[in-house]
Amino acid sequence: GEGNELHQLNYPTDVLIDKETDSLIICDQENRRVVRWSRRSDTTQGEILIDNIDCHGVAMDDQRYLYVSDVEKHEVRRYQLDENNGTLVAGGNGQGDGLKQLNFPTYLFVDRDHSVYVSDNNNHRVMKWVEGAKEGIVVAGGQGEGSALAQLSCPNGIFVDTLGTLYAADWGNSRVMRWTQGDKKQGTVVVGGNDEGKGANSFHWLRGLSFDRQGNLYVADYNNHRVQRFSIE
Structure with missing residues (x-):
């Protein structure tokens, strides 16, 4: 149930799998902490x-550095796990x-070059920060x-493929947008774009998104x- 003990969470907003330790790393937002839970069946609490x-x-890069967005400080930091x-x-x-x-940074994606993509929610944009850069690129x-x-409109979940194509959950417009690397002027609607609804290809508050190895797109329809x-073709 909801709470602040080590065996509890309070409005978790994001999660990733750390394959090396076979554990979940969770943004436990209302408890103002990031916690790790082992996926072993005998696990009773997190750390x-x-x-x-x-x-x-x-988000996590290929060197197992952890990236976390802070919506109060309007920043993203990279952490070693200790x-x-x-x-x-x-x-x-x-x-x-x-x-x-940034203005209320939410979801993150880190590519193979360790560039960080940030859903800059209240600025209604996605930013890319190259490793070591002092400013971002829209x-x-x-x-x-x-x-x-x-x-x-208030973008949430983001994903970048190996070609640099960006997919964004466009929360306020009930659609998923695709932006190719060479065209920053406008994107294309991949799915959705209809009014809020419960039907197929309709959404009511999109949150996270992800792809599987077969290229299927999964969208959290909050x-x-x-x-x-x-x-997706």
């Missing part, structure tokens, strides 16, 4: 990895819409909140209490 953080999204302070990799310059700033949206193909699967 705190990072505390005192208003986390929302978590440290609590981390290294700033995106934002951290106060709340705002400049290229050095790779989707950033044209104000709206429903045009050049716009996003207010419809379901996960939808789509075959």
